Amino acid sequence: MKNILAIETATNICSISLFLDGSFVETKDSDEPRSHAVKLPVFTDELLKAHKCKVSELDAIAISSGPGSYTGLRIGMSLAKGLALSYNLPLLSVKTLLAMDMEIDIEFPHWVCIHSHKNMVFAQKFNNHEPVNDATCIPVENLDAAPVFGTELQKCNIDFNEILPSSQTIGRFALNNAAALAEKDYQKVSPFYLTEFNISK
Amino acid sequence: MKSGWKGGVTSSAEETINLGKSLSKFIEAGDIITLEGDLAAGKTTFVKGILDGFNFDRQVTSPTFTLINEYEAQLRVIHMDCYRENDLQRWINLGIQDYFFSDDVKIIEWPEIISALIPKDHISITLKSVSEFERKIYIK
Numbered sequence: 001m002k003n004i005l006a007i008e009t010a011t012n013i014c015s016i017s018l019f020l021d022g023s024f025v026e027t028k029d030s031d032e033p034r035s036h037a038v039k040l041p042v043f044t045d046e047l048l049k050a051h052k053c054k055v056s057e058l059d060a061i062a063i064s065s066g067p068g069s070y071t072g073l074r075i076g077m078s079l080a081k082g083l084a085l086s087y088n089l090p091l092l093s094v095k096t097l098l099a100m101d102m103e104i105d106i107e108f109p110h111w112v113c114i115h116s117h118k119n120m121v122f123a124q125k126f127n128n129h130e131p132v133n134d135a136t137c138i139p140v141e142n143l144d145a146a147p148v149f150g151t152e153l154q155k156c157n158i159d160f161n162e163i164l165p166s167s168q169t170i171g172r173f174a175l176n177n178a179a180a181l182a183e184k185d186y187q188k189v190s191p192f193y194l195t196e197f198n199i200s201k
Numbered sequence: 202m203k204s205g206w207k208g209g210v211t212s213s214a215e216e217t218i219n220l221g222k223s224l225s226k227f228i229e230a231g232d233i234i235t236l237e238g239d240l241a242a243g244k245t246t247f248v249k250g251i252l253d254g255f256n257f258d259r260q261v262t263s264p265t266f267t268l269i270n271e272y273e274a275q276l277r278v279i280h281m282d283c284y285r286e287n288d289l290q291r292w293i294n295l296g297i298q299d300y301f302f303s304d305d306v307k308i309i310e311w312p313e314i315i316s317a318l319i320p321k322d323h324i325s326i327t328l329k330s331v332s333e334f335e336r337k338i339y340i341k
């Protein structure tokens with residue numbers, strides 16, 4: 001697998017990257033809130049045209065699967081599935097926190113977090129790029145003393161190092177793990193919401 | 202929401218608008234406000250007042266058909282009307298969780314229809330028709 005489009009829409013960042021012949025070519029992104037539905041299709045079109053690449057020439061579509069914003073994830077997943085379906089391309093679904101951890105080069109345990117709402121964060125602990133636990137959605141107070149990396153955490157009153165989700169990282173992770181991730185049964189690929197509604201009553 | 206808002210009895214739509222306006226000073230980012238009351242109790246009229254209080258000078262209309270109206274006022278206000286849609290999954294697909302998780306102010310007419318989805322820490326306001334023109338409006 002050499003030519004892929006990679007999509008990252010789990011947070012306020014809407015980002016798409018093109019890889020050709022296994023190498024990164026270009027990213028288009030925006031951090032304007034709630035603009036994913038408008039921007040993502042336009043970015044996709046511009047990116048493909050700029051590099052004279054057709055969807056039929058792609059080998060796969062990589063998608064950041066969450067956790068993150070419900071609407072953001074659905075917009076990204078819809079476009080990914082739409083593009084994949086048109087030429088029966090495999091989807092490469094990449095966990096958002098796992099990809100963010102690829103950007104962190106420290107050799108001791110640390111948290112990777114995305115702000116969810118109020119004092120709640122999507123959080124997962126990693127050590128040497130291996131998850132130490134499952135991703136959860138927990139109050140920020142429940143994080144232990146390990147250093148925190150992540151995004152949109154300003155509201156949480158904690159010390160953290162900023163790491164932004166990016167489609168470039170999603171694409172790189174997807175290329176490195178393409179064989180394990182490739183999925184053509186699209187029903188099996190869905191956003192990883194983590195905070196699904198519990199309909200009470 | 203800040204405490205201290207007093208409801209009241211109004212005897213015209215204008216008075217209900219003014220009462221809504223008085224509420225807006227107590228509203229904080231992220232608040233979820235539910236408005237319960239029968240047809241024509243004055244819920245939408247009350248929302249007009251709230252938006253007035255946020256210096257929103259464009260039209261505020263009922264979201265009965267659109268389901269959700271978004272207003273870029275002093276605070277961003279999300280105005281929902283659940284009357285027409287009782288399928289909870291459709292509200293979920295619409296992304297109401299993102300609205301509930303956001304700093305926007307959420308105001309919901311006919312909340313009883315989707316009560317299973319509304320976070321517990323919301324502010325519940327009731328509007329009761331006392332007579333043709335009188336409305337009793339209070340926090341539950």
Ligand SMILES: Nc1ncnc2c1ncn2[C@@H]1O[C@H](COP(=O)(O)OP(=O)(O)OP(=O)(O)O)[C@@H](O)[C@H]1O
Nearest residue numbers: 211212213214217240241242243244245246334336
């Ligand atoms: N004291 C009052 N306060 C508010 N509205 C009043 C009052 N007296 C009469 N009215 C009339 O009642 C109607 C209230 O309409 P409004 O759309 O605000 O109700 P609603 O509760 O939103 O109804 P719906 O359930 O259909 O959404 C208006 O026609 C208004 O003129």
Ligand SMILES: [Mg+2]
Nearest residue numbers: 244245263310
């Ligand atoms: Mg109404």
